[in-house]
Amino acid sequence: MSDTPSLIRRTPWPESVSRAVVTPLQPSVVYASPDPDTLDSQYLGQNPGYTYAREGHPNADVLARKIDLLEGAQGGLILGSGMAAVTAALMGILSSGDHVLGGDQLYGRSLRLMSQDLNRFGIATSLADPTDAAAFAAAIRPETKLILLEVVSNPTLRVADIDGIAAIARDRGILLAIDNTFTTPRGFKPFEHGADIVIHSVTKILSGHSDATLGYVATKDPALRKAIYDFAVTTGMTPSPFDCWLAERGIYSFELRYDRSEANARALADHLATLPGVKRVLYPTRSDHPDHNRAVSLLGERGGHMVSFEIEGGRAQANALTRGAPDLAFAPTLGDIGTTLSHPASSSHRALTPEGRAKQGISEGFFRVSVGIEDIDLLKSEFTRAVAASQAV
Numbered sequence: 001m002s003d004t005p006s007l008i009r010r011t012p013w014p015e016s017v018s019r020a021v022v023t024p025l026q027p028s029v030v031y032a033s034p035d036p037d038t039l040d041s042q043y044l045g046q047n048p049g050y051t052y053a054r055e056g057h058p059n060a061d062v063l064a065r066k067i068d069l070l071e072g073a074q075g076g077l078i079l080g081s082g083m084a085a086v087t088a089a090l091m092g093i094l095s096s097g098d099h100v101l102g103g104d105q106l107y108g109r110s111l112r113l114m115s116q117d118l119n120r121f122g123i124a125t126s127l128a129d130p131t132d133a134a135a136f137a138a139a140i141r142p143e144t145k146l147i148l149l150e151v152v153s154n155p156t157l158r159v160a161d162i163d164g165i166a167a168i169a170r171d172r173g174i175l176l177a178i179d180n181t182f183t184t185p186r187g188f189k190p191f192e193h194g195a196d197i198v199i200h201s202v203t204k205i206l207s208g209h210s211d212a213t214l215g216y217v218a219t220k221d222p223a224l225r226k227a228i229y230d231f232a233v234t235t236g237m238t239p240s241p242f243d244c245w246l247a248e249r250g251i252y253s254f255e256l257r258y259d260r261s262e263a264n265a266r267a268l269a270d271h272l273a274t275l276p277g278v279k280r281v282l283y284p285t286r287s288d289h290p291d292h293n294r295a296v297s298l299l300g301e302r303g304g305h306m307v308s309f310e311i312e313g314g315r316a317q318a319n320a321l322t323r324g325a326p327d328l329a330f331a332p333t334l335g336d337i338g339t340t341l342s343h344p345a346s347s348s349h350r351a352l353t354p355e356g357r358a359k360q361g362i363s364e365g366f367f368r369v370s371v372g373i374e375d376i377d378l379l380k381s382e383f384t385r386a387v388a389a390s391q392a393v
Contacts (some may be wrong), residue, residue, distance in 0.1 A: 023062055025245045029053045055233050059244035066251050067206065067216050070185040071198055075225050076218035077232065078244060082181060082201020083109050084237040085215030089177055089197050090146065092231030093224060096122030098145040103130035103160060105153035105360055107179070108348035114148070131291055133164030140168070146175040151183040151190070151298070155344045155368035156361050157282040157308050159291035162298060166194030175224075181205075181335075186258045187302035196220050204335030205305060205370075207250040208257055212243035257337060257373055261305035264339075264379060265371040269307045271380045277391035279365070282308040306334065307369045314364040317390040318343055321367070324389025325382050334370035339379060342368045 031050040033039040041047040050057055060078040068076045079085045090113070094100060102114045104127035114125045128139040130149050147169050149160050162178070169176040177197035178190035181204050190198045200206060202214035219225045269283035281288075284295035285303035295303070311317055322330045322341065329340045332347035342348065344362050357363070371379070 023059070023245065023248055025241060026058045027241045028057070053241070054236060054238045057241055057244075059241040059248070060239050063202070063214075063244045063248045063251070064216065066248060067185075067200065067202070068218065070254075071180070071218060072185075072189055072191055073198060073218035075222065076198075076216055077225070077229055078202070078239045079215040079217065079232055079237040080239050081213050081237075082179075082199070082203055082215040083113070084232070085199045085201070085217040086110055086148075086179065087113060088228050088232040088235075088237055089199055089217050090118065090123075090148070091121075091235075092228035093175065094118070094123050094145055097124075097143060099124040099126070099141045099143040100146045100148060101125075101136065101139055101141075101144055102127050102148040103150060103153065104128060105130065105156055105158055106148065106150055107154045107181075108344075108351060110148070110179070112351055130160035130165065131158050131294070133161040133168060136161075136165050137168050140172060140174065144172075144174055146177060148177045148179070150179045150181070151188050152284060152295075152304060152306070154182060155306075155308050155342070155348065155366070157284055157289070157306060159284055159289075159295045159298065161294060162190075162193050170194055182306060183299070183302075183304060184254075184258060186255060187262075187299055187304055191220065193298075197224065202247050204333070205258060205261070206254055206335070207247040208254060208335055208337050209246070209250050210331075210333060210336045212240075212246040212250070214239050214243050214247055258305060260373040261371050262303060264373065264376050265305045265307050265369075266303055267376050268369065268371055268379055268383065269303075269309075272307070272309050272383060272387070275384060275387045277312050277387050279310045279312055305371050307371060309367055309369070310363060311365040311367070311387060311390050313390060313393065316393050318345075318364055318367070320393045321386045321390035325386035328382055328386070334368070336370060337372055339372040339374060340370045342370070344368060 030052055042049045042051055064076040064078045068074055079088055118125050126139055129135045152159055166176055175196045176194055178195040179199045180190050181201045184205055198218045200216040202216050217228055269281050269286055272278050273281045283303055331340050332342050333340055345357055345364050349357055349362055
């Protein structure tokens with residue numbers, strides 16, 4: 001019998017008196033324990049460590065702690081996508097017979113979850129105008145257990161009456177979940193305004209490079225965290241270690257990117273408002289925004305990196321606008337380091353009827369811009385050409 005070690009045995013990690021500056025990527029699916037007692041102690045929480053990657057892994061925890069620092073949270077969870085985070089938060093907490101009340105201008109897939117999926121599991125849903133706390137109060141039922149809001153709505157950039165709704169939720173013992181993807185903890189901290197649950201699509205500006213798909217959810221109450229965690233683990237909402245590693249790398253520059261993108265967005269919004277053929281521009285801190293006073297009260301001068309605008313005309317003009325800006329990525333995403341342009345009627349809100357989109361103020365000429373960190377003069381010239389191209393049709 002040969003004494004040569006088998007090549008299939010794992011080689012121990014080399015020891016070093018120095019340490020890596022960059023977080024190691026750990027793609028292992030499974031972790032070996034020395035004996036059953038140790039494994040028991042890990043599952044009982046008596047000893048730290050990992051067992052199976054679906055239940056947690058180092059790269060997810062490193063990333064979660066970074067976002068926890070930003071949000072003022074503890075024990076946040078990283079999941080496979082932003083919608084995984086929304087779904088785990090709702091399905092992990094709600095039961096058949098419960099009612100969830102949402103803002104009527106949530107992200108398109110959140111709306112679909114509310115309107116088409118939760119009902120199949122016996123969870124009742126309804127929507128109300130988040131800019132009107134009284135409307136929310138009127139829509140609450142005896143069985144309402146949770147409210148789901150976005151601070152700034154996607155894509156119409158309406159600003160919710162967070163403080164008013166949070167007071168109602170607190171008085172009635174209803175959980176408040178806030179999707180903070182748009183505003184980010186750089187612009188708004190939901191836990192400081194009465195939120196019980198904070199959700200992010202890390203895919204967007206936190207990661208910032210359109211190369212990682214992840215979500216995040218954190219809670220004030222550890223019991224809620226456990227319920228969400230158990231549901232996510234059972235249903236396999238596992239985040240990729242590589243995506244977590246990429247997002248951690250991106251988050252180191254988050255504050256710099258956000259500040260530059262926000263400054264660009266403010267300047268671009270003002271520029272778009274001067275262009276012939278632009279019917280309206282939506283940016284929260286502009287004086288003509290319908291929720292300007294509330295935006296300033298909640299966000300200060302942090303208007304964010306998103307701008308929406310509407311041009312004269314319909315689909316033909318919309319097609320001409322995107323073709324007139326070939327260097328702007330026309331893509332249904334946001335938060336990239338570069339500027340991206342999206343058309344909600346053909347992407348995020350395509351599942352709504354034309355009447356449903358019209359009710360939200362989304363026409364064929366409506367666009368959403370995720371503003372990047374490019375030179376602002378370049379962005380102004382590109383959008384000037386694009387809008388002119390749309391009006392030449």
